[in-house]
Amino acid sequence: MAMGDADTRDMRPWVLLSPALTAITLLLAIPTCFVIVYSFWLRTAAGDEQVGFYLDNWIEVLSDPFFRDVLLYTLKIGAITTVCCALMGYPAAYFIAFSKMRNKAFLLLLLMLPFWISYIIRTMSWINILGVSGAVNYVLQSLGIVSEPVQMLYNETTVILGLIHFLLPFMVLNIYVSLEGIDPNLTAAARSLGSTPFQAFREVTLPLSLPGLAAGSLLCFVLGSGTYITPIVLGGPGNGMFANLIYNAIITQLNWPLGSALSIVLLVVLGAVVLLYNRFLSLGQISKGLG
Amino acid sequence: MAGGGAMKGRAPTGWTFIKIATVLTYVFMFAPVAVVMLLAFNASQFGSFPMTGLSLRWFVELAHNDAIIRAFQTSLLLGALTAVISTTIGVCASLAMVRYDFPGKNLLNTALIAPILVPEVVLAVSLLLFLKFLGMPKNFVLLLLGHVIFTLPFVVLVVQARLVGIRKDYEEAALSLGANPLQTFFQVTLPLLMPAVAAGMLFAFTISFDDITGTLFWKPPGVETVPTQIFAMLRNSISPEINALGTVMILITVALPLTGAGLARWLASRRGG
Numbered sequence: 336m337a338m339g340d341a342d343t344r345d346m347r348p349w350v351l352l353s354p355a356l357t358a359i360t361l362l363l364a365i366p367t368c369f370v371i372v373y374s375f376w377l378r379t380a381a382g383d384e385q386v387g388f389y390l391d392n393w394i395e396v397l398s399d400p401f402f403r404d405v406l407l408y409t410l411k412i413g414a415i416t417t418v419c420c421a422l423m424g425y426p427a428a429y430f431i432a433f434s435k436m437r438n439k440a441f442l443l444l445l446l447m448l449p450f451w452i453s454y455i456i457r458t459m460s461w462i463n464i465l466g467v468s469g470a471v472n473y474v475l476q477s478l479g480i481v482s483e484p485v486q487m488l489y490n491e492t493t494v495i496l497g498l499i500h501f502l503l504p505f506m507v508l509n510i511y512v513s514l515e516g517i518d519p520n521l522t523a524a525a526r527s528l529g530s531t532p533f534q535a536f537r538e539v540t541l542p543l544s545l546p547g548l549a550a551g552s553l554l555c556f557v558l559g560s561g562t563y564i565t566p567i568v569l570g571g572p573g574n575g576m577f578a579n580l581i582y583n584a585i586i587t588q589l590n591w592p593l594g595s596a597l598s599i600v601l602l603v604v605l606g607a608v609v610l611l612y613n614r615f616l617s618l619g620q621i622s623k624g625l626g
Numbered sequence: 627m628a629g630g631g632a633m634k635g636r637a638p639t640g641w642t643f644i645k646i647a648t649v650l651t652y653v654f655m656f657a658p659v660a661v662v663m664l665l666a667f668n669a670s671q672f673g674s675f676p677m678t679g680l681s682l683r684w685f686v687e688l689a690h691n692d693a694i695i696r697a698f699q700t701s702l703l704l705g706a707l708t709a710v711i712s713t714t715i716g717v718c719a720s721l722a723m724v725r726y727d728f729p730g731k732n733l734l735n736t737a738l739i740a741p742i743l744v745p746e747v748v749l750a751v752s753l754l755l756f757l758k759f760l761g762m763p764k765n766f767v768l769l770l771l772g773h774v775i776f777t778l779p780f781v782v783l784v785v786q787a788r789l790v791g792i793r794k795d796y797e798e799a800a801l802s803l804g805a806n807p808l809q810t811f812f813q814v815t816l817p818l819l820m821p822a823v824a825a826g827m828l829f830a831f832t833i834s835f836d837d838i839t840g841t842l843f844w845k846p847p848g849v850e851t852v853p854t855q856i857f858a859m860l861r862n863s864i865s866p867e868i869n870a871l872g873t874v875m876i877l878i879t880v881a882l883p884l885t886g887a888g889l890a891r892w893l894a895s896r897r898g899g
Binding site: 345347348349351352354355356358359362363365366367369370373423424426427429430431445448449451452453454455456457459460461462463464466468469470472473500503504507532533557560561562563564567568578581582585586591594595598599601602605606609 | 640643644645647648651652654655656657658659661662665674675676714715716718719721722723725726728734737738740741743744745746747748749751752753754755756758759771772774775778782832835836838839842843852853856857860861868869872875876879880882883
């Protein structure tokens, strides 16, 4: 059952793989093809789909500056979130990796904890902090700094804040994994050869941790750019991201063909980022973080 | 390790900066969640600041809210079924990937994690469209299949990572001592696999229990899971119950892996001793 024999015509791995491959074919590969087919259909005024090969959705999606602007806005939010996560996550990962504290395991556990806390709860928790009757307004009012509650929610900053809060653990974990894999003798050697601690960091530790930083950045960017929940919960009317357009088209307007075309745009754009990453670094780096 | 020690000794400012930054990061991560749990016990009738006293009233109201109870039942059932199906499929696939060499392995490895490479919204739309094409209305099975395909890559990654650490010697020994492959699987391989199976199931359950991105697309009208219920409550008005509901959810999803880890450690220590 479990031994890898030299026999190359061994069918056992294929038997073991068949349920997973069936699931992926039926639930991912074929449905994705359908999205492509659907994007060429047309939604009639009556609300039905007209089967055929129409370019109308594509002309609309590719020529209407509204869609382009939302896409660029989405990528901008994704990029800002990723940079913030990297800046906040690196010191934390460095501390956990190189700290001599006895409670290192506890720090790691704390780091993993947010993965287990629901995304929607972590997102909505910011309403308790920044809302009109939230913690910050309560403190400001108690101290007499403001007399009326300040509206701090429902703007671009809170969307980014919510996304950082959601994605930071992915960043820290990936950086930690690659810092942890660095041979301590390398930094020790750099130090004994006369480099300052900062030089040793810049010349040895930082370059060796780049794969983790890149993997974390990829995850943050792709997950951040693909979300529609955070903008709904923490954003204002102008803060909708590209996935919100898809959600609105499919769920609110029931315009399936348009939603399909928009889905393909998002898939291609974010897929290109993944492929670009995979071209230079391996996707295997990401799975290291989960092990 | 040595680097950290050296820095501690010779460049206190750098290390102090890192320490402060780390503390701030942890505060940033946990303060909002702590506030949710704190406000859940607030006696005030609006459930927001200021705290007027400790009370369990919001938990009592939760227990009497039929919609929330139903959402919990749906989430638990969905999570449990997802965990069982996804882990069964995932463990088989992982065994194939870790224990055998065959042509096209790299490609298949990518295929297995493909569902997380595709943005979840797109995965949600495609599955929904396929169902629509087949002429089926949204139903619980769609929700379940969606959760299975979405959790599968995570299970495969976690289980593969654990499987690599399990040596084949035991199975080879069992086989050479005359056990047949089935006996070997059930009496040697499976017990050794159990930690990986448990980790996969836990992971799948938690992801399913937390999922909202796909669930909002897939759920039939009238059916709510806990996350979509919270989402609906958020859109209507921020009711104080929401913090209590959040607290219950945090306790479930955090206590489960901690109990699992504790149990695993206890089993390991018992086996070791």
